[in-house]
Amino acid sequence: MHALLPFLLAMIVAIVLLNMWANQLKIAYPILLVVAGLFISFIPGLPRVRINPDLIFFIFLPPLLFEASWSISFKEMKKWWRIIGSFAFLVVFFTALSVAVAANHFIPGFTIALGFLLGGITSPPDAVSTGAITKFVKIPKSTSAILEGESLLNDASSLIIFQFALVAIGTGQFIWQQAALSFLWTVLGGVGVGLLLAWVFIQVHKRLPLDPSSNIALTLIEPYFMYWVAEQFHCSGVLAVVSGGLFMSARRLVFLNSASRIQSFSVWESFVFILNGIVFLIIGLELPEIIEGLREKGIPLQTAIGSGMLVTGVLIVARVISSYAALLATFIFRPNVMPRSGFTRRRWLMPLLLGWTGMRGVVSLAAALAIPITLDNGTAFPQRNLILFITFVVILLTLLVQGLTLPYLIKRSRLFDSIIEEEPEELTRQRMKQGLKQHVYEFLKNKYETEPNGYAGMEKFLKQWEERAKATDDSWMTERTKVIFVELLECQRQYLTELNKDPKIDEVIIRRQLYQIDLEEERLKII
Structure with a gap:
């Protein structure tokens, strides 16, 4: 041995x-x-x-x-x-x-x-x-x-x-x-x-x-x-x-x-x-x-x-x-x-x-x-x-x-x-991300429309998903904000699961995006 x-x-x-x-x-x-x-x-x-x-x-x-x-x-x-x-x-x-x-x-x-x-x-x-x-x-x-x-x-x-x-x-x-x-x-x-x-x-x-x-x-x-x-x-x-x-x-x-x-x-x-x-x-x-x-x-x-x-x-x-x-x-x-x-x-x-x-x-x-x-x-x-x-x-x-x-x-x-006649991968990815951004933005507006306008976390979320801007620090990430963020990630997963039913969408692209969402959730835990 x-x-x-x-x-x-x-x-x-x-x-x-x-x-x-x-x-x-x-x-x-x-x-x-x-x-x-x-x-x-x-x-x-x-x-x-x-x-x-x-x-x-x-x-x-x-x-x-x-x-x-x-x-x-x-x-x-x-x-x-x-x-x-x-x-x-x-x-x-x-x-x-x-x-x-x-x-x-x-x-x-x-x-x-x-x-x-x-x-x-x-x-x-x-x-x-x-x-x-x-x-x-x-x-x-x-x-x-x-x-x-x-x-x-x-x-x-x-x-x-x-x-x-x-x-x-x-x-x-x-x-x-x-x-x-x-x-x-x-x-x-x-x-x-x-x-x-x-x-x-x-x-x-x-x-x-x-x-x-x-x-x-x-x-x-x-x-x-x-x-x-x-x-x-x-x-x-x-x-x-x-x-x-x-x-x-x-x-x-x-x-x-x-x-x-x-x-x-x-x-x-x-x-x-x-x-x-x-x-x-x-x-x-x-x-x-x-x-x-x-x-x-x-x-x-x-x-x-x-x-x-x-x-x-x-x-x-x-x-x-x-x-x-x-x-x-x-x-x-x-x-x-x-x-x-x-x-x-x-x-x-x-x-x-x-x-x-x-x-x-x-x-x-x-x-x-x-x-x-x-x-x-x-x-x-x-x-x-x-x-x-x-x-x-x-x-x-x-x-x-x-x-x-x-x-x-x-x-x-x-x-x-x-x-090679399938839709180019880059075009598919762009279309998926555009739909994902719109879906999350509508989710925020519909579910949290009663939140105070001056709520800093909500304003950050709306700005992030409407304009895709990145915050310079994480001071706005309160416990309440984390709860909402986790809901957003789960909302994205559900959207991608439904989107995967489209025969024109390559499942490999869907899985890559799901992996990115998992990484985002893990990053959230160490903030």
């Missing part, structure tokens, strides 16, 4: 430095982390990184999914739920099937069941990689919402395939009727457990006298508890965390005070950054162990590399085909939501963009490492080392090939300039 601790601390330092370098180079930090882990793994004398397969899901997935569900715009998810659902479930199933067929035909020793196992592992695109890559280029709000929503749900669908394939490999049989019932329980049970526990956690936060530190500590353990309980009932822990996270995120203004929201934002951002960094470093650090396993099984490295490149090609082609199939289905069944005739270029380029955003990462690595070493009867799990190596090749190639070329294609070719 004493020998491993310096290595773990060095990993965190490396993650921070590589992230700084990635920002300077304007490339996604997962790419640098994977490559750095690969080079570090060949340094002699370093301890080998070994993770218990039974713990890999439980350690990394719950907090990563929980944080993602808090960050995503649920309004945008509802708006694009059809295409998100098709990519998260239908496209994942089609991709897994394509990998299964290709592996069965071209990779020696792979049965259909092993092919589906490999397909379930490699089919879900990684949200962290996609988000880190697209932050350096401007993409439409709708596209960003689709990618984020898909990333929340495709993990669950791919892991369902993974679990069913494990059962088929272990038992040697697959009964469709039982699989269908098991699938329904996995989905519905996972969502139900997540929603129920989320409601319980909200009541705990609301009813107990918790300070910000206690609130944040509870949010850190809640995703693990959701995941663990769902798995005890043999349903999807991933869906439990996602559904519970979305439920709690939509009610954050109800059960968390301003101090808890402000502090939790920083804590969770740092926590998730470290987790993601460790996982991507591990991807590179695991390579020597995987290659050693191939040698023990007598599998030539060239053959394994060829299999990895084959599966990578199948994954890319399957996703692009699925994207255009979704476009065709929309054109046939819902032509009213298709872009207008003046946007023909957008119509045909959007699927290409979605198809090229299939970088793999955390979930694929976690699933591959979670493959048991032996079957229930004690025999070695078939092709485990080759599956691990193929997964590594898929992650590396998709990050390097698609990850490095995606920003270049968008910026240099200018193919997607016509897609």
